[in-house]
Amino acid sequence: MAEYVCVVCPRGCALTVGDGPDYAVTGNACPRGAAYGRSEATDPKRTMTATCRAVLPEGVSDPRLPRRVPVRTTVPIPRARVGELVAALLRVEVTLPTRVGDVVIADWEGTGASVIVTRDIALTVE
Amino acid sequence: MTYDALIVGAGAAGMAAALSLAGRGHSCAIVDREGFMGGILPQCIHSGFGLHLFGEELTGPEFAARLETEVALAGIPTFLNTTVLSIERPDPARGSDDPRGSDTRGAFRALLSSSIDGVRRVECRSVVLAMGSRERNRGNIRIAGDRPAGIFTAGLAQRLINVDGYLPGKRAVIIGSGDIGLIMARRLSLSGAKVEAVVEIARYPSGLARNIAQCLDDFGIPLYLSHATLRIVGKDRVTGVEVAPLVNGAPNVDRAFTIPCDTVLLSVGLIPENELSSRMGVPLNPATNGASVDSRLMTAVPGVFACGNALHIHDLVDRVVGEATRAGSFCADWLERSRGKTAGERGSGGQVLGEISVRAGKNVRYTVPSSLDRARAQTLSTRSMVPMDHGNFCLRDGESVVFEKKLSWVRPGEMIFAEIPEGALGALRTDAALEASIDPEETA
Numbered sequence: 001m002a003e004y005v006c007v008v009c010p011r012g013c014a015l016t017v018g019d020g021p022d023y024a025v026t027g028n029a030c031p032r033g034a035a036y037g038r039s040e041a042t043d044p045k046r047t048m049t050a051t052c053r054a055v056l057p058e059g060v061s062d063p064r065l066p067r068r069v070p071v072r073t074t075v076p077i078p079r080a081r082v083g084e085l086v087a088a089l090l091r092v093e094v095t096l097p098t099r100v101g102d103v104v105i106a107d108w109e110g111t112g113a114s115v116i117v118t119r120d121i122a123l124t125v126e
Numbered sequence: 127m128t129y130d131a132l133i134v135g136a137g138a139a140g141m142a143a144a145l146s147l148a149g150r151g152h153s154c155a156i157v158d159r160e161g162f163m164g165g166i167l168p169q170c171i172h173s174g175f176g177l178h179l180f181g182e183e184l185t186g187p188e189f190a191a192r193l194e195t196e197v198a199l200a201g202i203p204t205f206l207n208t209t210v211l212s213i214e215r216p217d218p219a220r221g222s223d224d225p226r227g228s229d230t231r232g233a234f235r236a237l238l239s240s241s242i243d244g245v246r247r248v249e250c251r252s253v254v255l256a257m258g259s260r261e262r263n264r265g266n267i268r269i270a271g272d273r274p275a276g277i278f279t280a281g282l283a284q285r286l287i288n289v290d291g292y293l294p295g296k297r298a299v300i301i302g303s304g305d306i307g308l309i310m311a312r313r314l315s316l317s318g319a320k321v322e323a324v325v326e327i328a329r330y331p332s333g334l335a336r337n338i339a340q341c342l343d344d345f346g347i348p349l350y351l352s353h354a355t356l357r358i359v360g361k362d363r364v365t366g367v368e369v370a371p372l373v374n375g376a377p378n379v380d381r382a383f384t385i386p387c388d389t390v391l392l393s394v395g396l397i398p399e400n401e402l403s404s405r406m407g408v409p410l411n412p413a414t415n416g417a418s419v420d421s422r423l424m425t426a427v428p429g430v431f432a433c434g435n436a437l438h439i440h441d442l443v444d445r446v447v448g449e450a451t452r453a454g455s456f457c458a459d460w461l462e463r464s465r466g467k468t469a470g471e472r473g474s475g476g477q478v479l480g481e482i483s484v485r486a487g488k489n490v491r492y493t494v495p496s497s498l499d500r501a502r503a504q505t506l507s508t509r510s511m512v513p514m515d516h517g518n519f520c521l522r523d524g525e526s527v528v529f530e531k532k533l534s535w536v537r538p539g540e541m542i543f544a545e546i547p548e549g550a551l552g553a554l555r556t557d558a559a560l561e562a563s564i565d566p567e568e569t570a
Contacts, residue, residue: 005339012335049171067291070171100191119187
């Protein structure tokens with residue numbers, strides 16, 4: 001038996017998850033909470049967000065442009081591997097301009113999670 | 127240049143209000159002093175936005191991009207890198223709140239300034255205030271001690287890390303348990319810094335439970351509840367924070383201890399930004415630090431509406447968009463009525479039977495709006511002053527209950543919404559005065 005706070009939505013339900021093999025979830029207000037409770041008890045996962053270094057194309061310079069490009073995983077990854085992905089993203093550079101959805105890393109380490117850009121950054125700052 | 131509505135602020139609130147107005151066929155323009163749209167959203171790179179509005183979990187920049195795309199499609203002009211210096215009413219008689227409708231042409235004159243286009247004058251019939259908020263800082267909560275380098279508000283640290291690419295320090299203590307502070311505890315941890323502690327003076331965290339779970343517990347960061355910050359220590363750079371547990375409401379100095387660190391982040395609340403509103407003569411509500419508004423989200427200055435964090439601090443951006451959409455729609459009603467359209471052409475919110483004041487009573491910090499319309503269905507936003515597992519939100523006229531709603535998991539950090547149906551207030555006298563209260567309930 002284990003207790004968790006559901007992180008699926010801002011409501012933050014207090015979940016109680018029974019032992020395996022059933023992992024019966026109580027305290028959830030919706031089916032997504034039940035799925036989260038089971039996942040948390042068996043294989044905790046997190047959607048990871050981070051930033052990558054922004055690189056300007058040759059000949060462009062504009063101090064007003066952001067120096068980091070925000071990214072996220074398309075699906076949650078195992079919580080234990082978050083640190084590993086953070087380390088991998090430290091070495092990644094993204095060239096501006098960017099569009100939401102641009103793929104930075106496709107199918108990271110065979111997890112099925114890709115890392116995508118989450119911000120439209122245009123080169124012309126109004 | 128002349129517009130039906132001038133919208134101050136290009137964050138979630140400003141964009142949503144503009145879309146609502148444009149959807150009703152009114153011309154509007156959005157002004158923002160930053161060089162990008164979205165307000166605070168582009169630096170909120172974490173996910174958790176948009177569940178209510180879009181039915182999926184988005185990051186801040188993605189949420190902003192969705193609204194920005196709609197604003198561009200609607201052809202709404204935006205003035206970026208532009209500050210609103212002032213908004214004046216040259217002839218206060220114009221655009222007065224006359225139910226028969228009056229001519230609002232040129233009711234307001236705004237002075238805009240930008241380094242690229244210089245100073246410009248814009249005329250408009252109405253104004254939507256959507257300037258958002260500022261962070262409370264050390265001075266606001268009076269933390270004693272030294273004045274070394276290394277002290278940041280949480281949102282500033284967020285901007286430094288997520289947009290500008292600087293790490294503000296290596297060992298941090300976060301004072302206050304607001305959501306931005308919790309989010310930044312996780313971000314600092316993921317960015318290679320160590321977060322030594324989060325220190326909260328109240329006996330419950332002010333941020334959402336899920337942020338305690340995924341931002342502190344996931345990283346083993348201790349949360350000290352009921353602990354006061356006595357002073358910040360350090361000569362050139364912060365070297366530590368001295369804290370003490372609260373006993374009977376006062377810090378127990380004998381049990382004080384120092385947490386070594388090189389950086390302090392403050393996450394101690396937000397204050398609606400209303401310098402422009404005050405200069406326009408818009409009266410503020412001391413409980414929210416935002417404008418006092420009636421049921422149409424209109425301030426005491428006719429034709430001036432307010433929404434989002436400039437009106438009162440919200441917990442979720444989805445709620446900001448909801449409120450701003452209503453503000454835009456009320457503004458459209460106002461414009462349509464003032465142009466002398468017939469009753470049949472008016473929006474549903476155009477008729478005002480008479481407003482009844484609402485006072486914050488037991489356990490209620492404030493209500494927005496400060497008055498309700500007797501005729502319409504409407505939304506009342508409020509916050510509880512104390513946490514309770516189950517409660518009952520109640521609107522009373524003297525002894526008689528005119529509306530009530532059962533609540534569960536009531537927390538001061540989370541907003542409460544009461545959807546008051548049409549007709550609920552119809553039987554009240556015009557001089558009635560309502561009181562809002564939240565009473566704890568023992569039963570589950």
